[in-house]
Amino acid sequence: MRTIVTRFAFLALALMLVISACSPAAPAATEPPAASTAPAEPYVFGLLMVGPYNDHGYSQAHYEAGKYVEEKIGAKMVYIDKVNTADRPGTTPDQLAGDLVAQGAKLVIFSSDDMKDAATAFAKANPNIYVIMGSGDQVWKEAPNYEAIPNLSDIMGRMEYGKMIAGCAAALTTQTGQIGYLGPLINDETRRLAASAYLGAKHCWVAEGKNPADLKFKVTWVGFWFNIPGFTADPTQIVDDFFNSGYDVVMSGIDTTEAMVEAGKFAAEGKTVWAVPYDYEGACEVSPKICLGVPYFNWKPMYLEAITAASQGTFTSSFQWRGPDWSDLNNPDTTSVGFLKGEGLSAENSTKIDAFIADLAGGLNLWTGPIKLQDGSVYLADGVVATDPQVWFLPQLLEGMEGQSAAE
Amino acid sequence: MKHTTLNRIGFQLFALLLAFGIASLVLLAVGASPVQIYKDMFGSLGTKGKIADVLVSWAPLLLATAGLLITFAAGLWNIGVEGQITFGAIGTTLVLRLLQNSAMNAGFIIALSIFAGMLAGALWAALAGALKTFGGVNEIFGGLGLNFVATALTIYLVFGPWKRPGTGSMSGTQPFPEQFNLPLFEGLRLSPWALVVAVVGIVFVYFLLQGTYFGLRLKAVGKNFRAAYLLGIPTWQYMMFSFLLCGALSGAAGALQVTAVYHRLIPSISSGYGYLGLMVAMLVNYQAIAAIPVAFFFAALNIGSIQLPIVHKLDSSFSGVLQGLLVLFILLAEGARQRLTPKA
Numbered sequence: 001m002r003t004i005v006t007r008f009a010f011l012a013l014a015l016m017l018v019i020s021a022c023s024p025a026a027p028a029a030t031e032p033p034a035a036s037t038a039p040a041e042p043y044v045f046g047l048l049m050v051g052p053y054n055d056h057g058y059s060q061a062h063y064e065a066g067k068y069v070e071e072k073i074g075a076k077m078v079y080i081d082k083v084n085t086a087d088r089p090g091t092t093p094d095q096l097a098g099d100l101v102a103q104g105a106k107l108v109i110f111s112s113d114d115m116k117d118a119a120t121a122f123a124k125a126n127p128n129i130y131v132i133m134g135s136g137d138q139v140w141k142e143a144p145n146y147e148a149i150p151n152l153s154d155i156m157g158r159m160e161y162g163k164m165i166a167g168c169a170a171a172l173t174t175q176t177g178q179i180g181y182l183g184p185l186i187n188d189e190t191r192r193l194a195a196s197a198y199l200g201a202k203h204c205w206v207a208e209g210k211n212p213a214d215l216k217f218k219v220t221w222v223g224f225w226f227n228i229p230g231f232t233a234d235p236t237q238i239v240d241d242f243f244n245s246g247y248d249v250v251m252s253g254i255d256t257t258e259a260m261v262e263a264g265k266f267a268a269e270g271k272t273v274w275a276v277p278y279d280y281e282g283a284c285e286v287s288p289k290i291c292l293g294v295p296y297f298n299w300k301p302m303y304l305e306a307i308t309a310a311s312q313g314t315f316t317s318s319f320q321w322r323g324p325d326w327s328d329l330n331n332p333d334t335t336s337v338g339f340l341k342g343e344g345l346s347a348e349n350s351t352k353i354d355a356f357i358a359d360l361a362g363g364l365n366l367w368t369g370p371i372k373l374q375d376g377s378v379y380l381a382d383g384v385v386a387t388d389p390q391v392w393f394l395p396q397l398l399e400g401m402e403g404q405s406a407a408e
Numbered sequence: 409m410k411h412t413t414l415n416r417i418g419f420q421l422f423a424l425l426l427a428f429g430i431a432s433l434v435l436l437a438v439g440a441s442p443v444q445i446y447k448d449m450f451g452s453l454g455t456k457g458k459i460a461d462v463l464v465s466w467a468p469l470l471l472a473t474a475g476l477l478i479t480f481a482a483g484l485w486n487i488g489v490e491g492q493i494t495f496g497a498i499g500t501t502l503v504l505r506l507l508q509n510s511a512m513n514a515g516f517i518i519a520l521s522i523f524a525g526m527l528a529g530a531l532w533a534a535l536a537g538a539l540k541t542f543g544g545v546n547e548i549f550g551g552l553g554l555n556f557v558a559t560a561l562t563i564y565l566v567f568g569p570w571k572r573p574g575t576g577s578m579s580g581t582q583p584f585p586e587q588f589n590l591p592l593f594e595g596l597r598l599s600p601w602a603l604v605v606a607v608v609g610i611v612f613v614y615f616l617l618q619g620t621y622f623g624l625r626l627k628a629v630g631k632n633f634r635a636a637y638l639l640g641i642p643t644w645q646y647m648m649f650s651f652l653l654c655g656a657l658s659g660a661a662g663a664l665q666v667t668a669v670y671h672r673l674i675p676s677i678s679s680g681y682g683y684l685g686l687m688v689a690m691l692v693n694y695q696a697i698a699a700i701p702v703a704f705f706f707a708a709l710n711i712g713s714i715q716l717p718i719v720h721k722l723d724s725s726f727s728g729v730l731q732g733l734l735v736l737f738i739l740l741a742e743g744a745r746q747r748l749t750p751k752a
Binding site: 091 | 678
C-alpha cells in the first residue's frame with residue numbers, strides 16, 4: 001500500500017515540475033524597456049464597464065473610446081468589464097475602481113448609470129483620483145441631487161437626437177404601423193430615450209400624411225441593461241413576441257444585440273422585419289440586411305478632452321451633455337452621438353432621413369409642446385420648448401406610447 | 409493516532425498539489441502562465457485595503473459556513489442556504505425600511521434589523537426543514553426550490569413595492585441613509601461589526617458542536633438517524649433545530665450584506681456565499697475552527713481573481729475552477745486515504 005502512495009506522490013511532483021517548466025516566461029520579464037524617446041510613464045486611466053467589453057453595444061462603445069484615447073495621447077487604459085453584482089458577486093464598483101487604481105490609474109471612468117452611487121462614494125473617498133461618470137448627473141447644478149464633487153465630471157451624449165432619427169427610420173419603414181421598443185431598466189435616461197424615439201417616429205409618421213393614432217409604439221422593459229438569466233426578462237423572448245404579434249420593427253434600447261439577432265433569424269425565415277440596434281457604431285454588422293441604422297454613442301472626443309485635461313492637471317468638475325456634430329454625424333473626432341444608416345433602410349427612406357437630419361440640424365426641436373405624459377397630463381403646453389432638465393428628468397413615457405412608465 | 413494525522417495531512421497536501429496542478433493545466437491551455445497568475449492573484453492582496461476587502465467577503469462566507477456545519481453535523485445537505493441568506497437580507501431590509509424614519513436610535517435599528525435578518529433566515533430554513541421532516545421532501549430539492557423562490561421574491565420586491573422612486577432596475581433598492589450603515593474602519597470598506605458577528609457565529613458553532621450534548625446528539629443523528637432514534641434522541645426535533653440555527657446564521661450573513669456591504673437590497677444579495685460556504689464546510693469536515701482560515705482562503709481567491717480580467721484578460725471565474733478542484737481533490741484524497749490506509 002505504501003508504495004502506491006509514494007508512487008502517487010512522485011507522480012504529482014513530476015506533474016508540478018512539468019507544469020512549471022512549461023510555463024511561459026512571465027510577461028513582465030519580456031516587456032521591452034521604455035524607449036528613451038517615449039515619455040517616461042504613460043498616463044494610466046481606468047474604465048469600468050457594466051457588460052462585456054465586446055458586447056457590440058454600450059460597453060464596447062466605451063472600450064473603443066478608451067482605445068482611441070490611448071492612441072491619441074499615448075495613455076494606457078486598464079479596464080474591467082462585467083461590473084455588476086450578478087457577474088461579479090460580492091464586489092462593488094468602487095472596490096473594483098480601487099483595483100484599477102492599484103494598477104496605476106489616476107482617473108477612473110464609471111461608465112454605467114448603475115455605478116452612480118459608487119462613483120460618488122469613490123470620488124469622495126479618493127480626492128486625488130479623477131472620476132468620470134458616464135451618463136451621470138451628480139454634479140449638474142440643475143439636478144435635484146446635485147453635489148459639488150471637485151474631482152468628478154459627468155459626461156453624456158445627447159442620444160435623444162440619435163433616437164429621434166432611429167425612430168423616424170422605424171416609422172418610415174414599418175408596414176404594419178407597429179414599432180416595438182426593447183427597453184432596458186426604467187429610469188430617467190431610458191424614459192427620455194424611448195420617448196425621443198417615439199417623438200421621432202411620430203414626426204416622420206405624420207410627415208407621411210398618416211394619422212398619429214394609427215402608429216403603435218410599445219415599450220417592453222427587460223429590467224437591466226442586458227439579459228441576466230434568472231434575474232431579468234429575456235430580451236430574446238420579448239423581441240420574438242413583438243415579431244409574432246404584428247410588430248415589424250423592433251428598436252433596441254438595451255446594451256446588447258438580441259433585437260438584431262432575432263430580426264436576422266425572422267428575416268431568414270422569410271418574414272418581413274427590421275431592427276434598429278443601439279449604442280455601438282458597429283452594431284449593424286450583426287445582421288446587416290435588416291438593420292435600419294444605428295444611433296450610437298461616440299465617447300471619444302469627450303473622453304479625450306477630459307483625460308487630456310486630467311493628465312495635464314487642468315481637470316475641472318463639469319456636467320457635459322453634448323450633441324452631435326451636425327456637419328458630420330459620423331466624425332469620430334467631433335461628434336458625441338452619431339447615426340450610421342443600415343442596409344435595411346431603403347434609398348427613398350434614406351433620402352427622407354437625410355432631410356429629417358437636416359431639419360434637426362437647422363433647429364427643429366421635437367421636444368416642443370404640445371406634449372402630454374402617458375397619464376394624459378400636459379407636460380409641455382403648446383409651443384413651449386422643454387428645458388434640459390425637463391428632457392433629462394422626464395417623469396413618464398408620453399401619451400401615445402404603450403408600456404410602463406415606472407416599475408409596478 | 410499521530411500516524412493517522414500525518415497520513416491525513418500527507419493526503420491533503422497531495423490533493424492540494426493535484427488541484428493546483430490541474431488548475432495550472434487549465435491556465436496553460438488558455439495560454440497563460442500559471443506562475444504569473446498565482447503571483448498576481450495572491451500578490452495583489454498585499455495591501456491593507458485588499459486584506460480588508462477579503463475580510464468583507466470572509467465575514468458572510470464564514471457565517472454561512474458556520475450554519476452549514478450544524479446542518480452537516482445533522483447529516484443534512486442544506487443547499488437552501490443561499491435562499492436563507494437572501495431571505496435574511498430581505499428581513500433586514502424590511503426592518504430598515506419600516507424604521508428608517510422613526511425616532512429610534514440608528515444603532516439600535518441596525519441591531520434590530522440584523523436580528524430580523526437572522527429570524528427571517530431561520531424562517532426560510534424552517535420551511536426547508538418542514539418540507540424535509542413532514543413532507544418527506546429531500547432537503548436538497550426543497551432547498552433548491554426555496555432558493556429560486558427567495559431570488560424571485562427579491563426581484564419582485566426590487567422591481568415592485570421596494571423600487572427606487574421612478575425606477576425599475578435590477579440594480580437594487582434605494583440605498584439606506586448613511587446612519588443605517590454599519591460603521592467602517594477609517595478608509596476601508598470593512599466594518600468591525602461584521603467581523604464581530606462572524607467570529608461570534610463561528611465560535612458559537614465550535615462550542616455547540618465540540619462542547620455540548622446537543623452537538624453530540626446532533627452528530628449522532630447525522631451519523632445514524634435510526635440508531636439515534638432508538639437511543640431516544642428526538643431526531644426530527646434535532647434536525648429541525650439544526651435548520652433553524654443554520655438559517656439564523658445564514659440570515660446574519662444576509663443582514664451583513666445589506667448593512668455592511670451593499671446598504672440596499674439587490675437581487676444577487678447572497679453573492680453566492682451559500683454555495684461557496686458548502687464547499688468550505690465540505691473541506692473542513694466538521695472542524696469549525698478550520699473554517700476560519702479556509703473561508704479566508706476562498707474569499708482571498710475571489711478577491712484576488714479580479715486581477716485575472718484586469719491584468720491577464722482572463723475570466724475571473726477561474727477562482728471558481730480552483731475552488732471546485734480543491735474540494736473535489738480533498739474529498740477524493742480522503743476517500744483514497746480510507747481505502748489505501750490499512751485499518752489499524
